[in-house]
Amino acid sequence: MTLRLDAVSITLHGRALVPALSAEVQPGEVLAVMGPSGSGKSSLLAWLAGLLEPPLAGQGRLLLDGLDVSLLPVERRRIGLLFQDDLLFPHMSVLDNLLFALPAGASRAERVTEAMAALAAAGLDGLAQRRPHQLSGGQRARVSLLRTLLARPAAVLLDEPFSRLDATLRAQLRDFVWASLRERGVPAVLVTHDEQDVPPGARCLRLADLGAGRA
């Protein structure tokens, strides 16, 4: 899948917050959006996800493999979202959190096998029946990414997903996230204010630079 932003802009109370920007993200590629607080980078991400609420508003088109999804409701866009917090459902086990994301279609046994394989690949074997509060911060973050990816998203949005982790965990998780996205060929948009979070070779949009032309 290819993700394309076509003249996407964000306004706050009708005034420009993010001026029109266009970009294309290839499968497995990451587009990093950087900028200072208040520059509208999280609002841009919310618009891409379909979660932007008044008084903020967005214009432009979001295309997935040429198909305009900008008018579709959130749940039909097939765009995954990773927040700073893992937001795993606390009353469900790790396995149930993953099964919740896996689309229907296969038998329960096949779905469980797929979820267990994903856990094993992420080095999380043996944790399937644990509740989120029984995991470490790094483990929760990895389960959260697995949950997003198991929903088979056409694209993934990452809203400063590493900012709550300590330096060691941060480095480990970054490698895990970029490798997982590359392996599955999912285009991603990353919002961050930390240069170190941006994967090597990723394209970078700086909202402050983009905003220089604002009235």
Next chain:
Amino acid sequence: MLTAPRAAALAAIGLLFVLPLLAALPLAVVQGASAAAWASLFDDPHVSQSLALSVRSALASTLLSFGLALALTTALHGSPAWLRLQSWLSPMLALPHAAFAIGLAWLVAPSGGLARLLAPLFGWAFPPDWTTVNDPGALLLTGVLVAKELPFLMWSVMALLARPEVAIQLQRQIAVGRTLGYGRAALWWRVLWPQWLPRLAWPLLAVLAYGLTVVDLALIVGPASPPTLSMLAYADLMAGDPARNARGSAAALLLAAVLAALVIALWMAAVLFGRGWRRLAVSGRRRPVRGGSPSLAGRFFTALAGLYVLVVCILLALSVAGVWTFPAAWPQALTMDAWRQVAQSAGTLAGTAALAAAAALLALGLVVGWFEAAPPRWDRSATPLVLAPLVLPPLLLMAGLYQAALALRLDGQWAGLLWVHVLVVLPYVFIALQPAWRSFDRRYEQAARALGRSRPAFWWQVKWPLLAAPLAAAAAVGFAVSVAQYLATQFIGAGRHATVTTEAVTLAAGGQRTQAAAFALLQAALPLLAFGAAAWLGRRRLAAMRA
């Protein structure tokens, strides 16, 4: 650290709230623990039928109102209609159960509003042969309970969802769930309700306990022959004969045992159902869940709110109706007789207001004392005790408290009445105030103290102004709960202290609908005034802060 003021606050709560509760139950049990009382109870040929009526109306009204509360929340949460619903809840809660029942009973009575509306269509010259009020199947009682408990459950749901830690979590989980491909309704049923439902167990239990042992509503709209078991128990407990009192206590104990059995059965059903549900919830199916239509839910709630407005209009019309023969749509003559009687009972009105104000303020003082003296982590352990007056069968509790009042020579005394009203009001005040108080940022105090302000100065200059609105709202809730008390006033007041509620129920049960309607309006007006004053204070504080 437990300082002297904190210890004093905790001691006051223990003495005025915990001790009476702990003493009341054994006293009620002792009174009912007589073989003769139980034998006499089971000799009554109506008992099994009365118990079945009580269980059926309580269970049906609880499950129906709870299901509706969940469905309305699922459909409306996050929409503009949710905010409108919030603004309607206070006036709906302010209308006491008895006042609502009096108005609704007239609406559906054979000679009531509905029949008068249909009379021209069907050519009725006389009231139809309906058994709508005091129907033997307790259907109207069940309907009134649903209509009155639904706003309470919605209020409980809103209070839960408005808690800061819940609100943030909820918003994010909805966002994540939607990006995983689930619609809002599907998310509520699959993930959110299973997560938050355990936190609604207390209000649900309160609704079930109230429905099972309700007396004032049963007097107005409940079945008469046989009546519900709570009515049988109430009649025995209020009789002058000690043997009948013991039988009444035995009946109250039986109701308490049935309540416990129902709770266990419901809990087991929830566990079994929950297992199957969890499997379904993670099946991966994204199809929309039916029953999540916001417009349908909005129309349903508007109809319910409209029914409340209609009931108030009916009470107004009834209170001034003189001659009003069937099938006339409007009274042929108007009279102010009922209001003249109300004017003569101005002392009752003033007494009700004074009692409610004192009970609300005392309960507020105790609750604030608890919040200031006890660390937040204690709330969880204290919750079962704080909510005990809400979830214990009122008949059993009142029978026990009456015994305690007798022992302390407080029966029939204003002080005794006030004390019992405080016991009943306190849980509501606690629930109403807890979210705001516990989410108050403690760093304000550190900042104020670092600036050289004393603790009392911080309280007066910072905390009180910031929390004035929730304090006023909690006091209004307490005031409304006190005004609506029937059992507590009848038992502990020992017939010497009338309130607008006891007057309204007595008049309605006696068939004096005009006077009953006037008192019912007063019963509704007092809480409405309190809620209005609280809202005004809240807006004033908000305006002052913005300025």
